[in-house]
Amino acid sequence: MIRTGARLLGFLAAVLILYGLQRTMPGYAEITGPIAVTGGIGDKLSARNFALTVDKVSLAREITVESFGRERTYTTSGLWALVEARAEAGRESVTVMAAQWLAPNGARYLMSGRLSNMPGDISSDRLEPGLPPRQVLLVFEFPEDQANGATLLVAQNAYTPLDSEIRIVIELDEPLLVANSARIARDGADWRMSMQ
Numbered sequence: 001m002i003r004t005g006a007r008l009l010g011f012l013a014a015v016l017i018l019y020g021l022q023r024t025m026p027g028y029a030e031i032t033g034p035i036a037v038t039g040g041i042g043d044k045l046s047a048r049n050f051a052l053t054v055d056k057v058s059l060a061r062e063i064t065v066e067s068f069g070r071e072r073t074y075t076t077s078g079l080w081a082l083v084e085a086r087a088e089a090g091r092e093s094v095t096v097m098a099a100q101w102l103a104p105n106g107a108r109y110l111m112s113g114r115l116s117n118m119p120g121d122i123s124s125d126r127l128e129p130g131l132p133p134r135q136v137l138l139v140f141e142f143p144e145d146q147a148n149g150a151t152l153l154v155a156q157n158a159y160t161p162l163d164s165e166i167r168i169v170i171e172l173d174e175p176l177l178v179a180n181s182a183r184i185a186r187d188g189a190d191w192r193m194s195m196q
Contacts, residue, residue, distance in 0.1 A: 034160075047090075047164035052087050054083055055086065059147060060181060103150050112141045119137075122138055135190060138152070152170055
């Protein structure tokens with residue numbers, strides 16, 4: 001009788017342990033998801049193939065882009081976030097193609113595709129190893145209440161499992177300083193931005 005009770009107790013203990021293991025095991029998306037490299041504004045963060053330093057985040061209600069002798073103005077019902085950064089390649093040539101604004105409510109906003117031929121666009125510049133960091137610009141469009149407390153996610157590609165992803169926490173001063181307009185223009189091989 002004691003032997004049967006011990007076996008039953010052992011069986012129940014095994015069932016509880018297996019149940020606990022099942023409930024705490026990470027899912028497939030967590031196992032194969034990106035490897036986070038986390039920091040803040042001003043930190044140089046190194047992913048597997050590139051490094052990124054966010055210098056400044058500015059907010060504006062409209063953007064004017066001067067490129068190839070043309071000027072075009074873009075408006076939004078929310079806000080534009082203009083992220084000024086420096087990017088450099090690691091050991092091989094790389095183009096950084098994926099950037100997202102992870103809003104405080106969990107929504108993800110992709111880098112805006114509305115600004116074609118924008119000077120300094122990170123996804124249009126190929127980073128080469130051994131060269132100094134290149135000034136780049138990341139532009140996002142999102143609702144006004146999703147600016148502060150967001151996280152900037154930057155990776156070499158959008159769908160590369162088990163690769164590194166840079167995550168930069170965006171903490172802006174309250175109340176938010178929002179410019180009426182931002183002007184982005186080519187300046188020789190580089191670009192310049194002014195807020196109005």
